[in-house]
Amino acid sequence: MGFISRIKEQYAVSDDFFILNDYLLETPVILMGFNSLMDWTLTKQNLQTYINTAADTGLGLEEFRTVLGQVETASGMDKASAGLLQGKLIIYFEQENSFIVMDTVARTLDRSITPPVNENVFQGTLSSFTEDINSNIGILRKQIQSSHVNVSSYTIGSEETRQLTLVYYEGHADVNLIEKIKMQIEQNKHQQIDNLQQLSQRMMGFRNWTLVPNLNQTELPEEAANFLRNGRALLFMDRLPVAVVLPSLLWDIFVLGSDRHMPLPLMMFLRALRVIGVMLTLILPGTYVALVSVNPEVLRIELALSIAQTREGIPYPAIVEIVLMLLILELIIEASIRLPKNIGPTITMVGGIILGEAVVQAKLVSNLLIIILAATTIANSTIIGLQQSLSLRIAKYIIVILAAIYGVFGIMEGLVLVFAYLSSLHPFGIPYTSIMRCKKEVNHG
Numbered sequence: 001m002g003f004i005s006r007i008k009e010q011y012a013v014s015d016d017f018f019i020l021n022d023y024l025l026e027t028p029v030i031l032m033g034f035n036s037l038m039d040w041t042l043t044k045q046n047l048q049t050y051i052n053t054a055a056d057t058g059l060g061l062e063e064f065r066t067v068l069g070q071v072e073t074a075s076g077m078d079k080a081s082a083g084l085l086q087g088k089l090i091i092y093f094e095q096e097n098s099f100i101v102m103d104t105v106a107r108t109l110d111r112s113i114t115p116p117v118n119e120n121v122f123q124g125t126l127s128s129f130t131e132d133i134n135s136n137i138g139i140l141r142k143q144i145q146s147s148h149v150n151v152s153s154y155t156i157g158s159e160e161t162r163q164l165t166l167v168y169y170e171g172h173a174d175v176n177l178i179e180k181i182k183m184q185i186e187q188n189k190h191q192q193i194d195n196l197q198q199l200s201q202r203m204m205g206f207r208n209w210t211l212v213p214n215l216n217q218t219e220l221p222e223e224a225a226n227f228l229r230n231g232r233a234l235l236f237m238d239r240l241p242v243a244v245v246l247p248s249l250l251w252d253i254f255v256l257g258s259d260r261h262m263p264l265p266l267m268m269f270l271r272a273l274r275v276i277g278v279m280l281t282l283i284l285p286g287t288y289v290a291l292v293s294v295n296p297e298v299l300r301i302e303l304a305l306s307i308a309q310t311r312e313g314i315p316y317p318a319i320v321e322i323v324l325m326l327l328i329l330e331l332i333i334e335a336s337i338r339l340p341k342n343i344g345p346t347i348t349m350v351g352g353i354i355l356g357e358a359v360v361q362a363k364l365v366s367n368l369l370i371i372i373l374a375a376t377t378i379a380n381s382t383i384i385g386l387q388q389s390l391s392l393r394i395a396k397y398i399i400v401i402l403a404a405i406y407g408v409f410g411i412m413e414g415l416v417l418v419f420a421y422l423s424s425l426h427p428f429g430i431p432y433t434s435i436m437r438c439k440k441e442v443n444h445g
Helices: 003-011 040-057 061-068 077-085 133-143 175-188 196-203 221-229 257-261 264-294 301-310 318-338 344-361 367-380 386-406 408-423
Strands: 017-024 027-034 071-073 089-093 098-102 149-156 162-169 216-218 233-237 243-246
Touching: 003 017, 003 027, 003 077, 003 089, 027 077, 040 061, 061 098, 077 089, 077 098, 133 149, 133 162, 133 221, 133 233, 149 175, 162 175, 162 221, 175 196, 175 233, 216 221, 216 386, 221 233, 221 243, 221 257, 257 264, 264 318, 264 367, 264 386, 264 408, 301 367, 318 344, 318 367, 318 386, 344 367, 367 386, 386 408
Parallel strands: none
Antiparallel strands: 017 027, 027 089, 071 098, 089 098, 149 162, 162 233, 216 243, 233 243
16 A cells, blocks of 8 residues: 555545645645644745745755655655644655655644643742643743753654653753653553553553652742752653653652742741641641540540530531541532632632531531631641642541541551651652752762
8 A cells, every 4th residue: 555545544534634736846746734733824835935945046856855854765654644643744755755744834722821820829930831842841941041951752652642751950860760760761652641640650650559649740830940950850741731740759748949039037937837737737637536536635624625515416426527527628629629710719618608607507517626627728728739738638537537546646646657658658769758959069071
């Protein structure tokens, strides 16, 4: 089967695919591409400009072909298919059974650079990554203007191909870490990768069933640049508007690079608040259960009587009370994400207030529990990163269950269990609880 026949069989059923007969310096050619991916009118004008310039300068066909692009033999069907799907123009020379992949005037299919949506910036740059991988790398190079920022690109997938790019800062990143990441990509680049879960499991080889996210991510170029300076590597995947940070470490939930725009005391204060927020998220719900149902003798008698009075008439134990309200709170948080932005905050705020007031009036939960839940939610919101906050929201249920069984001792058991689990993680051989720091002096020779 000929080259053109294979192309027609593969793409001719698509109405946005075109195949045209034309002449290039009096040589018959066949032009192929997708109208949906290129501006054909402007591309045709550019091609005609090239032809007129070549005719005026007396350029031969062979020299002219090298100007348009690299000449490939018709046996390179994969290169032709990849070029078509990337919005390129295929110029096929039937007499020589060869083709050229020519750059085109692409249609504007990507949004412009906008402020971040999911990560708020207190002080720092307001740009964020987009879905175009080349734009993302360009934005990152604006942040770090150094020749030692290396970029390695890969084409991954078999049936559906995507571009994956590895970025690292030579002299800052550990050589063994970069080699391990490259080896994982090379071994698994045939895998079909459509989302971060598949990137983590199929490409990087991480376990899928883990409480802690294996891949950290950021949509802020400034934060991505700070990760590079601190010895991390970044992965960009086409059509994904975030930078994936490797490896993901515990310290990431407490530290933002933009913190350093503030004086040192203020920076330390903010990071201390985040540490306190993590501890309150884990401990507060379990403490309520332990002190109400297992170890009330720990409290002063006045406080114990006050708490007992707030729970008067509640028909079930504290563990059922708090788990029920925690689940309702999780539903409210999820609803606030899914609802339209113009009505979501209003509905969730009014719904939360009405629901909280109603359950207290109906003697289904105590007033103190509402305070505990509000404090826990606020504390959880101080954590950096959505996936990290979700992990802690799940971990607190483990501590609540242990607190209901063993009381205050169960809280300590739960904390030990959580931190032991975190200490057991070693992404790419690096302890999850370690702190990867940038070298103070980097000698590039």
